[in-house]
Amino acid sequence: MALLLYSTTTPNNNPPNLRRSNCRLASSFPKSVIIPPNYTRTVHSLLPSHHSSTTTRASFRLRPITCKALGESSNTPIDQTVYQGTYGPWTVDPSxxxxxxxxxxxxxxxxxxxxxxxxxxxxxxxxxxxxxxxxxxxxxxxxxxxxxxxxxxxxxxxxxxxxxxxxxxxxxxxxxxxxxxxxxxxxxxxxxxxxxxxxxxxxxxxxxxxxxxxxxxxxxxxxxxxxxxxxxxxxxxxxxxxxxxxxxxxxxxxxxxxxxxxxxxxxxxxxxxxxVKDDIGDKSVFMFNALPEQEKKALLKKLES
Known part of the structure; x- marks a missing residue:
């Protein structure tokens, strides 16, 4: 479960359809989410330790993205705000x-x-x-x-x-x-x-x-x-x-x-x-509760440090 929407800068030899698939995979997120640059450190600090090998192979850069979900009407109002929860940032998605x-x-x-x-x-x-x-x-x-x-x-x-x-x-x-x-x-x-x-x-x-x-x-x-x-x-x-x-x-x-x-x-x-966010509450709490115990412990250690 992703806490926010981000994009990766991939090497030039990656095929174009890979970059298009990244947009499709993000279809469950709001149509447009503006992420401040200072969230880079926040995301990296919240990743469990077993993701470190992945982050060493590709450079991650947060930047503004506009990505429309498949089949989603352009007139559908979705809260695009990024909220800071107890266990990390979260957004309101269509579900x-x-x-x-x-x-x-x-x-x-x-x-x-x-x-x-x-x-x-x-x-x-x-x-x-x-x-x-x-x-x-x-x-x-x-x-x-x-x-x-x-x-x-x-x-x-x-x-x-x-x-x-x-x-x-x-x-x-x-x-x-x-x-x-x-x-x-x-x-x-x-x-x-x-x-x-x-x-x-x-x-x-x-x-x-x-x-x-x-x-x-x-x-x-x-x-x-x-x-x-x-x-x-x-x-x-x-x-x-x-x-x-x-x-x-x-x-x-x-x-x-x-x-x-x-x-x-x-x-x-x-x-x-x-x-809508009032009836959702702090979504990061529910996302944290859904994690396996090992990932919970890993995330808590990151937050404590």
């Missing part, structure tokens, strides 16, 4: 942009399906729209749960164990939701949401999925200082626990549900106002 867009799209889809389904609690019982939504509550729940799972799969968290925990909570919640639907709700002719509302103990089965959602908004609030995410971190478990224990009356639950709906919309919508 990073796709992951961030899918991550944010999952959040928007989860928020939209939740708000539409929860609106039943506030709509009058004699209107056509309420009847339509009630018929599709299970479909909305399934789409929202799947979208949340997509976001949890793509979320960037430095501590892998935390990410796996959130994903495990989501999986347990999905299994619990299926058990509740097929084992209890469907035999009674009710949707999953209706059954959970009328049977608070079912929160034990579906709750882990919402615990995963709580962990995701907590991460967003902690990383970016978003007020709506911080409030959601408290509202989601408070409402579920209040319903589970029966210590919260319907008026308070409706109020908290309304706040949850409003803040969820704000939270999901504001994700698209952030730079």
């Amino acid at each position: 990073d942009v796709r992951e961030v867009i899918l991550y944010r799209s999952g959040l928007v889809t989860a928020a939209t399906t939740f708000v539409v389904a929860a609106s039943v609690a506030f709509l009058p019982g004699n209107i056509f729209l309420r009847d339509v939504i009630e018929q599709d509550l299970d479909l909305l729940y399934g789409i929202g749960a799947g979208a949340l799972g997509l976001s949890l799969f793509l979320i960037h968290i430095y501590v892998t164990e935390i990410k796996r925990t959130l994903q495990a909570l989501w999986a347990v919640g999905v299994v619990g939701s299926l058990m509740t639907y097929f084992g209890f709700a469907q035999p009674l002719g009710e949707s999953l949401s209706e059954y959970v509302v009328s049977n608070p103990t079912a929160v034990w089965l579906v709750g882990p999925l919402f615990a995963a959602l709580t962990g995701l908004v907590f991460k967003e609030g902690l990383c970016y200082g978003k007020l709506e995410a911080g409030i959601l971190t408290f509202i989601i478990p408070t409402l579920l626990l209040g319903h589970l224990t029966g210590l919260m009356d319907d008026g308070v639950k409706l109020s908290l549900l309304g706040v949850w709906m409003a803040l969820f919309v704000v939270f999901a919508g504001r994700k698209f106002t952030q730079p």
Whole structure:
């Protein structure tokens, strides 16, 4: 995995098609990356020791390059900035942009399906729209749960164990939701949401999925200082626990549900106002974690020296 895009000055007897292939191999990088000359020493210092024999056979010179990826539109906006990470410089490439867009799209889809389904609690019982939504509550729940799972799969968290925990909570919640639907709700002719509302103990089965959602908004609030995410971190478990224990009356639950709906919309919508790099984090950390142990040690020694 390359940390930045650089070019080599090869002897004159190299065939021209070799130089063209270098451009093709760099197609996964942004279209144009301007590298300052003082990065030469940085790249050389980050190379593991087993690359030394290669660097003695060819002289390396960093210079501005414009290289368009194969099949890439010239109008595609890509962040061309070189960021200095903990373990070296890194750039945003098209695959990073796709992951961030899918991550944010999952959040928007989860928020939209939740708000539409929860609106039943506030709509009058004699209107056509309420009847339509009630018929599709299970479909909305399934789409929202799947979208949340997509976001949890793509979320960037430095501590892998935390990410796996959130994903495990989501999986347990999905299994619990299926058990509740097929084992209890469907035999009674009710949707999953209706059954959970009328049977608070079912929160034990579906709750882990919402615990995963709580962990995701907590991460967003902690990383970016978003007020709506911080409030959601408290509202989601408070409402579920209040319903589970029966210590919260319907008026308070409706109020908290309304706040949850409003803040969820704000939270999901504001994700698209952030730079793409925010949801990537320090890419050099993830690249370092993907290295074999020997290469990690070699790189750490270089950085320490």
